[in-house]
Amino acid sequence: MAVQHRVRDLSLAPAGRHQIRLAEHEMPGLMALRERYTASQPLAGARIAGSIHMTVQTAVLIETLVALGAEVRWASCNIFSTDDAAAAAVVVGPSEQGGTPEDPRGVPVFAWKGETLEEYWECTDQIFRWDGVDGPNMILDDGGDATLLVHKGVEFEAAGAVPSAGEDDSEEYRVILETLRRSVAEDGQRFTRMAPGIKGVTEETTTGVHRLYEMQRAGTLLFPAMNVNDAVTKSKFDNTYGCRHSLVDGLNRATDVLIGGKTAVVCGYGDVGKGSAESLRGQGARVLVTEVDPICALQAAMDGYQVVRLEDVLDQAHIVITTTGCKDVITAEHLQGLRDKAIVGNIGHFDNEIDMAGLARVPGVQRTEIKPQVHEWTFPDGHSIIILSEGRLLNLGNATGHPSFVMSNSFSDQTIAQIELFTKPDEYPTGVHLLPKHLDEEVARLHLDALGAKLTELTKSQAEYLGVDVAGPYKPDHYKY
Numbered sequence: 001m002a003v004q005h006r007v008r009d010l011s012l013a014p015a016g017r018h019q020i021r022l023a024e025h026e027m028p029g030l031m032a033l034r035e036r037y038t039a040s041q042p043l044a045g046a047r048i049a050g051s052i053h054m055t056v057q058t059a060v061l062i063e064t065l066v067a068l069g070a071e072v073r074w075a076s077c078n079i080f081s082t083d084d085a086a087a088a089a090v091v092v093g094p095s096e097q098g099g100t101p102e103d104p105r106g107v108p109v110f111a112w113k114g115e116t117l118e119e120y121w122e123c124t125d126q127i128f129r130w131d132g133v134d135g136p137n138m139i140l141d142d143g144g145d146a147t148l149l150v151h152k153g154v155e156f157e158a159a160g161a162v163p164s165a166g167e168d169d170s171e172e173y174r175v176i177l178e179t180l181r182r183s184v185a186e187d188g189q190r191f192t193r194m195a196p197g198i199k200g201v202t203e204e205t206t207t208g209v210h211r212l213y214e215m216q217r218a219g220t221l222l223f224p225a226m227n228v229n230d231a232v233t234k235s236k237f238d239n240t241y242g243c244r245h246s247l248v249d250g251l252n253r254a255t256d257v258l259i260g261g262k263t264a265v266v267c268g269y270g271d272v273g274k275g276s277a278e279s280l281r282g283q284g285a286r287v288l289v290t291e292v293d294p295i296c297a298l299q300a301a302m303d304g305y306q307v308v309r310l311e312d313v314l315d316q317a318h319i320v321i322t323t324t325g326c327k328d329v330i331t332a333e334h335l336q337g338l339r340d341k342a343i344v345g346n347i348g349h350f351d352n353e354i355d356m357a358g359l360a361r362v363p364g365v366q367r368t369e370i371k372p373q374v375h376e377w378t379f380p381d382g383h384s385i386i387i388l389s390e391g392r393l394l395n396l397g398n399a400t401g402h403p404s405f406v407m408s409n410s411f412s413d414q415t416i417a418q419i420e421l422f423t424k425p426d427e428y429p430t431g432v433h434l435l436p437k438h439l440d441e442e443v444a445r446l447h448l449d450a451l452g453a454k455l456t457e458l459t460k461s462q463a464e465y466l467g468v469d470v471a472g473p474y475k476p477d478h479y480k481y
């Protein structure tokens, strides 16, 4: 049967396949998991609804899940983050399967670069539509939108109607309600039937994990969840070293402005902020940091960054980057106060860090498209600022996201988390769980050889002295890294 899909252009598949082949070489963790588990097929019977940026690296993840026995349907978790060639290649499938653009034999993907919000939520809805069964039995999520759709679906089906407005007056929430209204009109028990069959969700990012803990606290979480983000090999690598690479990549592809000598403000000094500040400093920028948390502010100061308030440095900043996972970090007032041609971008998960709606409401402001995902906003006094990716994460909107090697760590965590939740339901009741530390260490171990790193082995007596096993885990759970 033809593979269902909605992607830009299947003829891009050969180009995507070349990139996937090179990415596989840079993703030793995922390839080792394929080698280890292809024979035993731990994900046989898993029907995974996936929502992560549809990049080249995600293509390697998808094909790893399939190699381990899973069936998969995929959407992107952002309207700008899809690599159209990678999406096409996943639909056509690996060459061994003999698929062609005319006869695709790969995995259903619903994603293209530059979706509208309506299209985005239709694509997310598509990953829950499985032929002949009630839906997926696993979710792999990034930012929590797929998880949100199921939870809201169940909530509104129980209420018998979708409200006309809700807790949030954003355009996005309006579109979510519209999507669910269509679904409920078509089948008022669709999500209610689906949810009990979902064995769990594995969540990729800080913001999605935040949503999961909120649902756990409120007692509304419907199935077990694995917090993949807080695996050490995820947040301390992808969030930091990934952004250290992809932030300047996005800035360069978007603007090609020399970063050296400029003043850059990084809002937030968590894992993403640390990598972002380092990347800008690496290019020779003078980097200032804003923080609300005294510990992170002190870390920034110790790392040599001046800690400031944004309103005090608007006239100095050539570049302002938000990395907070918080909302309204740069207000419309801040934006108007910035110097001429200041570049403003966000690398946090959602587009609410910069008040884009407030900017659009400034009387007399004009928006000019320089190129897709790069816009100049000109104020009535004639000065202008450049906004990247309309306030959405610029490393995926203006560039191609993190490089393969770092994503191999995150996606190995994801694959192992899927295996854990799918194969050991008794060990993970409804609630939010962390990946066991020995598996976290295992993911790191899978990446050492490729870098020529030689690990020292503890002797038995050294291990006893430290109170650990020779084979690990080497640190107590409270260790901070």
Ligand code: NAI
Pocket (backbone or CB within 6 Å): 205, 206, 207, 208, 235, 238, 239, 242, 243, 267, 268, 269, 270, 271, 272, 273, 290, 291, 292, 293, 296, 323, 324, 325, 326, 329, 347, 348, 349, 350, 393, 394, 395, 396, 402
């Ligand atoms: P984090 O919690 O480690 O860091 C966020 C920091 O921002 C915290 O230190 C917090 O105190 C600070 N903060 C919060 N509100 C603030 C405000 N109003 N002003 C200044 N500072 C403020 O979170 P992490 O892991 O760094 O993630 C940040 C965001 O980036 C999340 O939305 C996450 O989902 C996203 N993310 C994006 C990636 C990408 O590739 N673009 C990769 C990984 C995470």
